[in-house]
Amino acid sequence: MSFPSLSPDESTPFRIIFVCTGNICRSPMAELVLRDLITRSGLGRLVTTSSAGTGDWHVGEQADTRAVAALAARGYDGSHHRARQFDPAWFADLDLVVVLDRTQDRILRNWATTDKDRDKVRLLLSFDPDQAPLSDVPDPYYSDDALFASVLGMIERANQALFTQLAPAIRQGDR
Template structure:
């Protein structure tokens, strides 16, 4: 399965989700079953590391994001990945609007896809304080654990 996590600038929510998913899959011995990456719909931060507040928050929870670099969503991502998993409805709308002809990837809200509720979104912590980053951690970690549980249960559907 190939998953791309998408947010606005690829410096807060999506790299955190990539890192947490990667860690939880590794811990469960399932990392060989999933290819992961993250991207942003905007190009403001291409080549930059994740926001220092995101890196610090993840590190406090034992997840290392220091090697990640922001990139922008590309047309090729719509064929390379099975799922484009978006942080919020605005990202989802942008992802769907940019889909090129011949796109094969499906798109959804990450939290909804992880089974955390219809329309569930990850709020952007960028303009918030430490509590906003911790709230995003909590949501993303819960989603990652739910995804791992679905993948570990070979009878559970993972395509919807």
């Protein structure tokens, strides 16, 4: 995949948002995982990550305690997350909108008012050839701790694949 408008500098970082349903499980996990990869690579000043949900049910709430626990078990700190709802006006300020399943893909593409904005929307698993056939990262909300851990593993693998594709382009733009 080629990344839109990849000519970052310190004043205009490449902006990525992860979107799931309520912004308390999958998208906060994805945001933190990619942020960690970016920070550890030294590219933190060139890429920003955030997350949101398509629904407004959990706006202002912390991440689900099971998501926070799964993250903590792997060394991530999800305790500061607060849920928010995606605003279609944000498209103009985003470079990549990563959705966790086909439902969000449909919703965000419908909310986008231009082809350029629709082209920014990508399924997370599409970055990982091994997981791409699955399309969707399962929503663990109505399940148990084991599914949260499994979902986090899927997110880590897909984000590593995303990062592997993104980092060279970011580094090239930093020259």
